[in-house]
Amino acid sequence: MVASSVGSHWLGTLRARANQAPSRPRVPLWTGDMTASLERVASAMHEAGLAGAWRNEQLAVAGLT
Secondary structure, three states, X not given: OOOOHHHHHHHHHHHHHHOOOOOOOOOOOOOOOHXXXXXXXXXXXXXXXXXXXXXXXXXXXXXXX
C-alpha cells in the first residue's frame, strides 16, 4: 500500500508539531492531593461534554504482577 501525498503531508505535519515546544509553559497535572486533581480534570471534561459525572469514588488499583 502506497501512502498518498496528502496522507504523507498530513503525517509529516503531525510529527513536526509533536517535536515542537509547547505554545505556553506546561504546569504539573498532579499538584497536591491526587483525588482533588483528578476531580478538577473530570469536572473540566464533564463541562466540555467529554465525560460523565464525577462520582468522587476512590477505586482500588491492583498491580499486574
